[in-house]
Amino acid sequence: MLIAFYIAGVIAVVSTIMAVTRSNAVHALLYLIVSFLAAAVVLFVLGAHFAAALEVIVYAGAIMVLFVFVIMMLNIGGETEKAKERWLVPKRWIGPALMAAILFAILSYAILNQPVATASLSIVEPKTVGISLYTQYLLGVEIAAVMLMAGIIGAFHLGYTKRKSKHRFLKGE
Amino acid sequence: MMRYLWLVPVMPLLGFLVLAFFGRNLRKSIITLIGTGTVGLSALLVILIGIEFLTSPPAGNAFTLKLWTWMSSGGLSPSIAFYLDGLSLAFIFVVTFVGFLIHVYSSEYMRDDEGFARFLAFMNLFVSAMLILVLADNLALMYLGWEGVGLCSFLLIGFWYKESANAAAARKAFIVTRVGDTAMALGLFLLITEFNTLDIRSILETAPAHWTPGSAKVVWIAFLLLGGAVGKSAQLPLQTWLPDAMAGPSPVSALIHAATMVTAGVYLIARNHVVFELAPIAMKTVAIVGASTLLIAGFAAVVQYDIKRVLAYSTISQIGYMFLALGVGAWSAGIFHFMIHAFFKALLFLGAGAVIHALHHEQNIFKMGGLRKEMPVIFWTFLAGSGALAALPLVTAGFYSKDAILWYSWSSEKGSLFLWAAAFLGAFITSIYTFRMVFITFWGKMKTHIHLRPGRAMLIPLVVLAVLSIIGGFLETPHNLGHITLFSGMLSGVLPEVHILHSGAESTELILQVLTALTGFFGIYLAWHFWMKKPGFLFRLKQTRAGAALHHWWLTGWGFDWVYDLLIIRPFTWLSNINKNDIVDYISIAPSNLVVWLHNLTRRSQNGNLRWYAAGIALGLIITLTIALFL
Amino acid sequence: MMEQIPVEQSLLLAALLFGIGLVGVLIRKNMILMMMSVEIMLNAAGMAFIIAGSRWAQPDGQVMFIFILTMAAAEVAVGLALILKLFHLQKSIDADEMTQMNDITEASESN
Incomplete structure (x- = not known):
């Protein structure tokens, strides 16, 4: 299982790097799906089976499909960055990369200096998650439901365009 | 009748309110009716109250009408209450009666002015404030009236505010009297700390037991009150505003700057006589201020051109x-x-106003002349007023009132030969300048054409006042001339008797009276001689350097304005010029400038670039984590 | 039942994914790709929650992951709708061209 963790981890990191550096949006999206799938494997290996399933279904499935739809609607599947050969010049990525590296270094320091470094991971059953979700976190669930509702209404409202004419035959007049 | 005392100041106040709010839309006849009628009703009421007061005097010869408590704070609770005794009766009679006559006069004098309603409104407000001043039961209410008359004075001096000189004169009057008012306010504060009340009678009753005569506190209070009186009554050294106050219309000069308001200082001192008697130095100062002012103003009057x-x-x-x-x-x-002064000075100002009105706003006496035949009524009334002012013996009221002052300034235990000499010299000068004015204005050749003749509404008040200027003196005559004491009898309960030092010196009194009378006539002769018969001598005198300098010095009122300009106004304007941008403000402006500077610095970061903002968030995250983990 | 996976290494993996996502947000100009990078970061955060939950054998980590998932779904729906709207208005989804809300041009005028 440790081997699986390492392999999935490497795949996740590599495909994520590929996803953020591709100039073609569709390619980036495909790498991202790979990244999420790899992350799902990691979660599975860590013992969070239910979370891994959700990762595949919601992230790699539903959310990515939304992205695909939008990319299709906007028709930017091809060369999104106009100056393709110039966009990954060091001037553009060296600053953010440095910043991310510093952040990573700080986070690593925080992780590796944990007082109980030898702690082990244990499996958390979906059943306990479900019980916790509907007892202790019931209010959170309600709030999440309201938020999803708000998201749906907001998306609908934003996507709604007023018709310019009442009937399609009258359009030209 | 006396319980209607509150109506006396309220009537003119009502007139003011009506005219101030609706005067613009009313016809002139109605404005006249309201403006003069309210004051007339007040005068009528005062006469009725006065008759009742004199025939059946109330207990203690004083009547208090408490309406309500004005405010109550920290043990001090002045009330809106009116207090009537002999002193305030004399004052409200003069204010309402002379005020009414002047209102009648102004109804014709100001009729063609576009601000007719405004004028009568201010005049009514003035009468109301003056009545509050003299009727006030406590010093706080009195101060209200005090400031009210100051306000009206300001408004009426600057009545023709479109000329900047008039507005400047109004400002000057307001600011100069403010110096005195500040002193008076300080005096009132001291009184509050001493007695914890401003009620006049309780102060006067407890003061002799509270202070030993001449103690520091009472001297301070007396001097501060004197400061207020000096400012309002235009005495040395705050007299400079009154000559400039003549920028207002003539009825204003007659009512405010001659007959009533300027005597508020006299009233203040008389009302608080106990305080002054406890402070002999202040009393002496009052006498010296009076004596020196009467001399200085007398000499200045001799050389003025403007009537x-x-x-x-x-x-x-x-x-x-x-x-x-x-x-x-x-x-x-x-x-x-x-x-008496209120009668004849109102008369003289109204007469002068009639002359000015007739000669198309000509105020220079040397451009008048020969009006004796042309305007006989005005001439005779003016002559009566002048006679009273110059204290012509026996026939004029001014003689009796001034003679009493001259006599007491010598014979009183507080008097002295110097004070008498100053008053005597003043009387001599008074007759010179008075008849110089009369001769130049009414004798000689006519120099300006008569433009407009005064009507009945202007002449009747003149006649009434002239009669009063003649017969008013018989209310009070000296020992050797009938010894009538109607007026001092009325005041006897309020004000103490004068202490005569040279008792039994009736022969001296007679000698002094004759001496005064003779100098009065001599002054008239001199005026006739120098300005009518042989004007060349004065003209030559004016040509010499010393003569010209003296002339200029007196013409400018002994140069007080120049001194004040040099000592106070220039340093003050210099200082305020330096502080034009308010140096203290920089302290409070500095933080806002710093914030603006920081804003200019940091708003470059707000470039609208989304990725830049994201980087900002990331940077913040790094900084926060660094602080949380390493510090 | 299985070899123990070290806590540190899995947390480091989450941190690394988070950092890569951050780089993505910072270097991409295409708004859709920026949103994808945000998804990566959210996913990394959720992963960290799950690891922590497993570390303490508590269900709370996974509960938090579910909440993050929900939030991400709603966010993507609204965000993509916004991008569509923006594209209709501006004919572009380039973040570097959308700098109308800056304070620089007015700044030089006002002072």
């Missing part, structure tokens, strides 16, 4: 007489002179 300025300086001089009388302890003589 109203002559009268203004004579007013200062006559109020100096009143102060002199108060200063030597001849309280009722001072108040008597106030009343």
